[in-house]
Amino acid sequence: MFGMAKKVLLFDADGVLLDSFEFGLKTHQKMAETMGWPVPKREVAAKYWGLDWPAFLSKIWPGLGVSTESFLENWEKHKLPRGRMCQVPGANQTLALLSKSHYLGLITNRQEESLLRRLKEAGIDVSLFQFIQTFDDKLPNKPFKGVFDKVLESIKEKGLGKEDCLYIGDTLYDLEASQKAGIEFVAVLTGPVNKKQFIDEGVEEENILSSIKDLPRFLAAAASGQVRSGLHTYA
Numbered sequence: 713m714f715g716m717a718k719k720v721l722l723f724d725a726d727g728v729l730l731d732s733f734e735f736g737l738k739t740h741q742k743m744a745e746t747m748g749w750p751v752p753k754r755e756v757a758a759k760y761w762g763l764d765w766p767a768f769l770s771k772i773w774p775g776l777g778v779s780t781e782s783f784l785e786n787w788e789k790h791k792l793p794r795g796r797m798c799q800v801p802g803a804n805q806t807l808a809l810l811s812k813s814h815y816l817g818l819i820t821n822r823q824e825e826s827l828l829r830r831l832k833e834a835g836i837d838v839s840l841f842q843f844i845q846t847f848d849d850k851l852p853n854k855p856f857k858g859v860f861d862k863v864l865e866s867i868k869e870k871g872l873g874k875e876d877c878l879y880i881g882d883t884l885y886d887l888e889a890s891q892k893a894g895i896e897f898v899a900v901l902t903g904p905v906n907k908k909q910f911i912d913e914g915v916e917e918e919n920i921l922s923s924i925k926d927l928p929r930f931l932a933a934a935a936s937g938q939v940r941s942g943l944h945t946y947a
Contacts, residue, residue, distance in 0.1 A: 722880070724819065725880030727902055762886060796833055801923065803924050811840045817842065841930065855886075856892075
């Protein structure tokens, strides 16, 4: 069971708050078609989705030397549309509800300018978060050890520790990062990873939610001892 009611909720952005995977897949496929690069298949993009963008580009286009700068330059050069990203249904409403009783943090591999722009266009209120960490903070990125060090240092001033935290993510990189930090994890199925994949990695089925909208009910059940621990030590 969860040892105590979780006071600190830490969220990934893409696939948890932003409905971004299919949007991102089409964006990268369009660029590939325009530039004559190999078009990334869905299963390949899904495998590496959740890494920071430079790492993701190197995985889907190995050996081409595609950087974030060259990607954006070519996107503008060929006047390709940016498109508008939507929130996962109910994300902002759920965050607003949870912010009344919890410390909310956002830890993402997305770059800050892109994050803030996409959250705004999706209608997600950034002011609901008391802590935001992005790729631009030059800290370890998921899934590497140390991702949560800054937020843990921040909440220490409030007398809180990792035992008070819950990380909500949609990829196996999110799971791995939380395991390395010893932070409890809950998965949502609004990203590229399905339930079986999470279960195969040791996540209890009851700790896998359809979406962020199920989180308040899950937290209430966990606080009353009806949910098993989402913590699995990374080996």
